[in-house]
Amino acid sequence: MSDASPLSRLTAALDAAVFGQQRVLEDLVTAFLARGHVLLEGVPGVAKTLTARSMAGALGLLFTRIQFTPDLMPADILGTNVFQPQDHAFRLVKGPIFTEVVVADEINRTPPKTQAALLEAMEERQVTIDGVSHALPPHFFVVATQNPLELEGTYPLPEAQLDRFLMRVRVGYPEASAETTMLRAFHQREGKPATTHQVLDAPTLLGLQSRAARVSCDDSIIQYVVAIVRETRTNPRVRLGASPRSAQALLAASKARAALMGTDFVTPDDVKAVTFSVLNHRLLLKAEAEVEGITADDVLKQTLERVRVPR
Secondary structure (H helix, E strand, O other): OOOHHHHHHHHHHHHHHOOOOHHHHHHHHHHHHOOOOEEEEOOOOOOHHHHHHHHHHHHOOOEEEEEOOOOOOHHHHHEEEEEEOOOOEEEEEEOOOOOOEEEEEOHHHOOHHHHHHHHHHHHHOEEEEOOEEEEOOOOOEEEEEEOOOOOOOOOOOOHHHHOOOOEEEEOOOOOHHHHHHHHHHHHHOOOOOOOOOOOOOHHHHHHHHHHHHOOEOOHHHHHHHHHHHHHHHHOOOEEEOOOHHHHHHHHHHHHHHHHHOOOOEOOHHHHHHHHHHHHOOOOEEOHHHHHOOOOHHHHHHHHHHHOOOOO
């Protein structure tokens, strides 16, 4: 595709700032191209926030980081109307949600009421304050981070909130070679934070997203996506399978993945590449499956093995 060069510049800029997380970076770019949001999950210190900050810097978009804490209130995110005595009127004081890239850091450390403040913004790219709707920028992109739920002081995200994320991407430890390269770069910077320079402008971003949406998709691929989603609903270990909205998310991510790979049509490999990140947070397993140590990824691996791949 003609967009290979801009996308190459973007991935190169991210690779220079974040080491050893190639798959995470690819999923992040894929989600942005598909106009979706991302939940990064991993233990502290694996560059979740750095990844999101680097993405915003490379895209040249306005960036806001919100540290979620147990005492954070919805108004702290959305903003509120404040009475101005000199004008005898209320004026909206916008919250940090009014930006282009939001990093919702440790989103599972705040109660569900505050987590839900992001729902409308993520789904409709607007927020409603005192009955008045306010539009958010067209590039509005949420990258939330969360620590594993077994750590103390966390609140599991409700299913409705999880479903607003196009992808849940697990961030693990880098390989030894990547960690060594990271430390060398840290030493050479004399401990200063890594910076990412803008490599794309707004018209290019719109063009990339539009091209991703127009990627060709054969009907056999559509049937393949439907078959994968429906197979999750019949698995005996699954209490609640993937929804029709999950099928839309899987197709959108597959098209964006094809665009990222430089092709103008979707292949089964594109679908397989994004299936785990798109669906792993949309399945609810039965209690006995969890006791047996079965995970959503195990179910999805089994699903891909069972569903016939189109030729």
